Amino acid sequence: MASVVADNIVDFELPLVAPEATKRRRIRWGRGLLLWLAAAYFIIPLYAALKFSLQNINGKFSLSPITAIPSQPGLGAAFFLSMRLAAVTLAIVLFLMVPTMVYVHMKMPRFRRFMEVVTILPIVIPPIVLILGVLEASPLWLKSSPYLLSLMYVVLSMPFVYRSLDSGLGALDVKTLVEAARSLGSSWLSTIWRVLVPNLRSALLSATVLTLALVLGEFTMASLDLWETLPVWIVDFDQTNAHISTAVAMISLLGTWVLLTLIVSIDRSSSRRRRKNRIS
Amino acid sequence: MTNLLSPSSDTSPPSGVSNDDRGGRPVTGALVRSLRTSAPVIPFLVYITLGLLIPTLVIVNLAFRSDNGKFTFSNIHAILSGGQYLTGFENSVKLALVTSLVPALLGTMIAYAIAESKFEFVKRLVATASGVLANFGGVNLAFMFVASFGASSIVTGWLSRLGFNPWNHGFDLYKLWGVAFVYMYFQIPLMVLVITPALQGLRPAWREAAENLGASRWRYWRHVGIPVLLPPVLGSTFLLFGSGLSAYATTEALTGGTIAITPIQIGAYLQGNVISGEEHIGYALGFGMIVLLLLSIIGYVFLRARSSKWLQ
Numbered sequence: 386m387a388s389v390v391a392d393n394i395v396d397f398e399l400p401l402v403a404p405e406a407t408k409r410r411r412i413r414w415g416r417g418l419l420l421w422l423a424a425a426y427f428i429i430p431l432y433a434a435l436k437f438s439l440q441n442i443n444g445k446f447s448l449s450p451i452t453a454i455p456s457q458p459g460l461g462a463a464f465f466l467s468m469r470l471a472a473v474t475l476a477i478v479l480f481l482m483v484p485t486m487v488y489v490h491m492k493m494p495r496f497r498r499f500m501e502v503v504t505i506l507p508i509v510i511p512p513i514v515l516i517l518g519v520l521e522a523s524p525l526w527l528k529s530s531p532y533l534l535s536l537m538y539v540v541l542s543m544p545f546v547y548r549s550l551d552s553g554l555g556a557l558d559v560k561t562l563v564e565a566a567r568s569l570g571s572s573w574l575s576t577i578w579r580v581l582v583p584n585l586r587s588a589l590l591s592a593t594v595l596t597l598a599l600v601l602g603e604f605t606m607a608s609l610d611l612w613e614t615l616p617v618w619i620v621d622f623d624q625t626n627a628h629i630s631t632a633v634a635m636i637s638l639l640g641t642w643v644l645l646t647l648i649v650s651i652d653r654s655s656s657r658r659r660r661k662n663r664i665s
Numbered sequence: 666m667t668n669l670l671s672p673s674s675d676t677s678p679p680s681g682v683s684n685d686d687r688g689g690r691p692v693t694g695a696l697v698r699s700l701r702t703s704a705p706v707i708p709f710l711v712y713i714t715l716g717l718l719i720p721t722l723v724i725v726n727l728a729f730r731s732d733n734g735k736f737t738f739s740n741i742h743a744i745l746s747g748g749q750y751l752t753g754f755e756n757s758v759k760l761a762l763v764t765s766l767v768p769a770l771l772g773t774m775i776a777y778a779i780a781e782s783k784f785e786f787v788k789r790l791v792a793t794a795s796g797v798l799a800n801f802g803g804v805n806l807a808f809m810f811v812a813s814f815g816a817s818s819i820v821t822g823w824l825s826r827l828g829f830n831p832w833n834h835g836f837d838l839y840k841l842w843g844v845a846f847v848y849m850y851f852q853i854p855l856m857v858l859v860i861t862p863a864l865q866g867l868r869p870a871w872r873e874a875a876e877n878l879g880a881s882r883w884r885y886w887r888h889v890g891i892p893v894l895l896p897p898v899l900g901s902t903f904l905l906f907g908s909g910l911s912a913y914a915t916t917e918a919l920t921g922g923t924i925a926i927t928p929i930q931i932g933a934y935l936q937g938n939v940i941s942g943e944e945h946i947g948y949a950l951g952f953g954m955i956v957l958l959l960l961s962i963i964g965y966v967f968l969r970a971r972s973s974k975w976l977q
Contacts, residue, residue, distance in 0.1 A: 416778045423775055423853070427798065429820060430850065433813030481712060488705040496706060502966060503713055508904065509958045510721065511911030513928045514951040517935060518720025521727065540716040604803040604914035609935045620804050620918055631812060634805035642797045 438632035450632040457629060463618035466531060470614065471600040473535040474542065478596060479589070481539065482546050487581055490554045491563060497551070504547040507540050512605045515540070520610065531612050538600050545595035553588020557581075598641045721955060728952035730945055740949035749925055750946065754953060756841055757910055757927040764848040765905035771849075772856025773898055779857070780864050795854035802851045803914030810847045810919065814838050839920045847915060852905050859904060863897035903965040907958050927954055 441447035454460065489496045507515075519537060520528065527533050562584065566576040582589065604616040613621065615637070622630045731737040744750040779791045813820050816832050824831055837843050867890065875885040913928035922929050927950055934947030 416774075419771075419774055420778055423771070427794070427850070430809040430813040433819040434809040436819065437808075437812040481708060485706055485709045492702060493706065496703070500709075502962075503717075505904075505962070505965070506717060509907030509911065509962055510717070511913065511928055511931075511951075511954055511958070513911065513913045513931050513935075514724060514954050515717070515720050517931060517947060517951050518723040519716075520935075522719055522723045536716060539712070598797075602801070602803060602805070604918070605932075608914075608917075609932065616804050616914075627808070631808045634808050638797070638801065638805055642793065646793045 434631055434635055438628060438635050440628055442626070442628065450626075450628040453629055454633060454636075457622065459613065459618055459622075460615075460633070463613050463615045466612065467601055467615040470531065470535050470538065471597050473532055474538040474600050475593060475596050477535065478539045478542050478546050479592070482543070482550060482592075483582075483585075483589075484577060486547070486550050486554060487559060487563075487577060490559045500547060501551075504543045508544050512537075512541060512603075513609070516606045516609050531610075534603075534607055534610055534612060534614075535600075537606055538596075538603065541603070541606075542592075542596040542599050545599065546592040549588045549592040549595065550585070553585045557584050594641075594644050597644075601637060601641070724948050724951040724955065727945055727948035730948075732945060740945045741952075743946060744949055744953060750927075750930065750950060753925045753927045753930045753950070754957075756925055757954075758957070760841060760845055760848070760926060761906050761909035763842075763845050764852050764909035765902050768849055768852035768856045768905055769898060769902040772853045772901075773860050773894070775853065776857045776860050776864055780861070791857070795857040798854035799851055799858050801854075802912065804918040806847060806850055806915050807918035810838060810850070814843075814846075839923070841924060841926075844916050844919060844924060844926075847919060848909055848912060851915075852909060855908060856901055856905060859901040860898060863894060863901075867893055900965050903961045906961050910954065910957060910961075 438450055439446055439448065441449050486500075489500065515537065519533070523533060527536075559581070562580050563576055566580045567573075571579070602616055603614070604620065607614040608617045608620070615633075619630045619633055622633075728740055729736055729738065731739060744754070775791075779788055782788060812818055814831075815821065815838055821830060821832060838846070871889050871893075872885060875889055880888070911928060913932060916922075916924055916926060916929055917932060920929075922933060931947055931950050931954075934950070
């Protein structure tokens with residue numbers, strides 16, 4: 386879905402209005418109304434779901450859906466399956482994309498255009514069409530393994546990973562850094578690991594979180610490949626007690642939100658520190 | 666079921682180099698050199714080939730096969746000749762159009778309003794929120810809307826206390842437009858995310874220049890703002906179109922698959938609810954979506970190129 390998520394979160398401020406322009410600022414009712422309506426549209430469902438997930442079956446306020454979560458049958462297995470898939474996906478996508486993109490930024494700038502277009506494709510090619518072809522084309526030993534999902538999640542996460550790494554690399558002088566490290570006798574591996582990775586920390590962090598968010602929320606492929614991951618479990622479980630599954634859904638949503646906010650603030654505080662160091 | 670592509674699916678990536686060697690000897694030298702410099706990107710190309718290209722080709726191939734493996738147009742013909750599959754495509758395109766055009770407009774306006782806001786806190790809140798919500802969807806989203814706009818839900822309760830129960834006035838969360846209403850929840854944030862960098866391209870200096878030259882607010886937008894913003898807005902709209910067309914999990918969770926849109930029909934096909942004799946219709950449906958999306962990608966790339974040229 387969201388392609389440009391990562392880099393936009395990191396620097397969102399727009400210096401659109403010059404200070405002089407605010408002088409003759411009118412009260413803009415239309416804009417205010419639009420923003421309030423939008424806020425209502427986005428906040429009310431959150432509120433409703435939270436309220437619903439804090440009710441018992443009789444509709445009274447209760448923490449029982451939350452406390453009942455850990456003891457639900459199948460939830461633990463589904464959670465660990467999702468976690469394993471997430472770890473494998475993350476490992477593959479970073480090992481594949483980081484060296485490739487560093488190299489492309491240094492030596493093959495024209496290839497960036499191609500990569501940009503190719504990494505848009507997984508957003509628009511429907512996962513449901515993709516899994517149709519994958520299930521048809523993959524050999525049996527792969528089809529019977531849950532890690533087929535990981536391999537596909539790598540494709541699905543490429544748009545996010547590409548865009549966050551691209552903005553991270555764009556902010557660095559990769560060539561100078563690499564040449565400096567190499568001329569001081571560092572090997573390629575240690576150049577990537579000890580010079581580039583620390584500099585790309587926030588880009589890697591946002592790529593990581595967005596990949597995790599994707600894997601932990603992906604339903605289409607997992608359900609059609611017949612693996613009970615966390616989102617698939619939530620749907621299946623819905624049949625019995627909707628309060629508990631809504632509670633699980635809310636926890637996973639708010640958890641992702643907190644993670645993203647943390648990453649943005651980590652990035653902000655570190656860039657502020659950097660700026661301060663430069664002045665002093 | 667025969668399938669022609671799958672046995673060869675694990676072979677090496679296509680090598681476009683070897684079939685070009687009758688052109689002359691210096692060319693091969695250059696080719697070898699360029700092959701050597703591009704060697705590190707080969708893993709990426711192999712992965713994309715295996716994970717994206719081959720599955721797509723498999724679907725295209727199978728869309729044109731009959732059940733005994735012969736080449737045929739009958740699957741495509743079965744879709745185009747009307748009936749539920751054509752309705753599915755119609756509904757999907759309608760849904761994708763509405764959930765791309767409306768969020769594109771609203772998202773741009775919201776992004777602009779937020780960008781002009783003086784409150785740093787609001788900006789940051791909206792930025793992280795749109796990051797989360799654009800990725801949101803599927804099951805969790807469906808639950809949230811059932812809890813807030815369902816027949817016996819919070820908002821419906823509020824409104825019917827005011828004497829207006831939307832469910833008695835044609836609103837139905839589980840029909841096509843109800844689904845569209847739910848899609849806005851991830852499409853608008855997605856638009857805010859993708860359009861924000863383009864708003865950054867709208868330099869404050871242009872506005873000052875226009876104002877100093879005596880242009881009205883309307884003239885500024887007519888001659889500067891809209892021409893600059895239109896290409897990226899259109900490009901992002903294409904992206905939203907693709908996302909709206911392919912969304913499956915939300916509708917599946919919300920309606921239990923009762924609504925006739927193409928992704929749901931493909932899902933039903935994959936889960937084995939297939940009429941016999943129509944085993945390959947699922948692939949033809951997938952092929953139809955690929956064609957639609959290819960068109961939207963072509964539009965996206967074209968408009969992107971235009972917009973970056975304009976903004977230089």
